[in-house]
Amino acid sequence: MKLSFLAKKILLNNNMKSKPLQAILYFFLVFSLATSCTTFSPSAQSNSLDEYEMYKEGKYVKYTNSELGISMLQYGAFRYAQNKKQYKKLVKGTKVYRGRNKVLYANQTNMYQFDVIDYFFDLSIGEKNSYPKGYFSKTILCNGKDKVTLVVSKLKMDKKSNADFLIEHFKCIK
Known part of the structure; x- marks a missing residue:
């Protein structure tokens, strides 16, 4: 170093x-x-974000990472970062959740104030012992070697159902 x-x-x-x-x-x-320092894992290069229809409520985004064997269904209003340059641009001027080996970071802004982040989620390789109070997390092992953790931040408004939706749809590719 x-x-x-x-x-x-x-x-x-x-x-x-x-x-x-x-x-x-x-x-x-x-x-x-x-x-x-916040770092992104080389596994982030295997990310895929595709528009996807589900239920009758409309369109969603389906995230997959074939290298890690994971998938997740998300609402379409997120802004994404899949590398350090995108991440720095996305979180500029805000309090951030730091971590290493990020695979994907996304945040959703307030529809009336685009510089105010309502909440974010972070996918990273590995698992911490604890997370900030009010955050939601789920860790899965899909490829037999890398644990991947989804962390959803504390929600500014009563949108626990948003966090529940993300956690419920964070799965191993079958």
């Missing part, structure tokens, strides 16, 4: 007299750099 090498060089070449303080600062700097 170039950043960690650079950080080490700066700290060690600094005229600090306390070695323990240098070690603590170095650890903190490396830990901060390693945990603050």
Whole structure:
């Protein structure tokens, strides 16, 4: 890692007299750099989003990832990010849910204020021990090696049925 090498060089070449303080600062700097970045998994390249009709209520979007063996049915009003560049553009100026190994991120804005995010969902490889209060999550293992977790944020309005819909339709491809 170039950043960690650079950080080490700066700290060690600094005229600090306390070695323990240098070690603590170095650890903190490396830990901060390693945990603050949002990354997308190479598996995101296998994403597919297709318009799909279901029920009598209208059109939905069907998401699939053949590499991970997952699928999910979604409402069509989401804005999607499938790589880091799209993600940065989508979350600019908002509080974000950080994570590593993202496969897909999507948010839905308020229909009257397009810069206000009502809620979002995040698909990532792996599983955390806990999630923020009020968030919904479901983890599945479909390809025999990668656990994939769907996290749906706390909803601004009483739209628990939206989260229930996403979680119910997050499945393994059969």
